[in-house]
Amino acid sequence: MNDSLFIGLKQAVAQWLNDIGGRFKSKNISVETATDTEECLYVILNFGECMAAVVVTKPDFAPYRFVSFEAMDIVDGVHEMIYSWYDEEGNTIEDITRNLDTALDVVWEYNNSKGTASV
Numbered sequence: 001m002n003d004s005l006f007i008g009l010k011q012a013v014a015q016w017l018n019d020i021g022g023r024f025k026s027k028n029i030s031v032e033t034a035t036d037t038e039e040c041l042y043v044i045l046n047f048g049e050c051m052a053a054v055v056v057t058k059p060d061f062a063p064y065r066f067v068s069f070e071a072m073d074i075v076d077g078v079h080e081m082i083y084s085w086y087d088e089e090g091n092t093i094e095d096i097t098r099n100l101d102t103a104l105d106v107v108w109e110y111n112n113s114k115g116t117a118s119v
Contacts, residue, residue: 005066009056009066009067009087009093009096010041010056010066012093012096012097013056013096013100014036014056016100017033017054020104028048029046029047029048030045031043031045032044032045032046039058040055040056040057041055042054042055043055045104045107049073050073050082050110051071051073052069052070052082052083052103052104053068053069053070054067054068054100055067064088065087065089066087067086067087067091067096068084068085068086069085069086069099069100069103070083071106071107073110082106082107082110083103083106083107083110085099085103087099
């Protein structure tokens with residue numbers, strides 16, 4: 001496994017998270033780092049009614065290469081997946097940040113449709 005690729009991806013996702021944290025601060029979306037170690041970056045995005053997690057790690061077994069995005073809500077007492085995206089072999093940093101932007105837009109629109117998002 002290419003450690004320099006992992007480090008570069010982790011740094012790029014951390015920068016993306018930093019950028020969106022500033023962009024969405026006024027919209028009451030919190031960006032909280034749960035874990036930031038050499039091996040793992042785990043960040044929780046709280047949209048109010050729903051939450052998302054961005055994870056960058058070197059998984060032993062997972063449906064992704066290094067990066068995952070999963071957003072969930074609780075509907076009628078049951079956890080419901082709103083959106084998920086996982087990187088794969090061959091994805092560039094640009095592919096990953098573009099897909100993370102798309103994921104964020106989907107969750108933002110979902111939250112907005114529930115009438116809970118602050119603008």
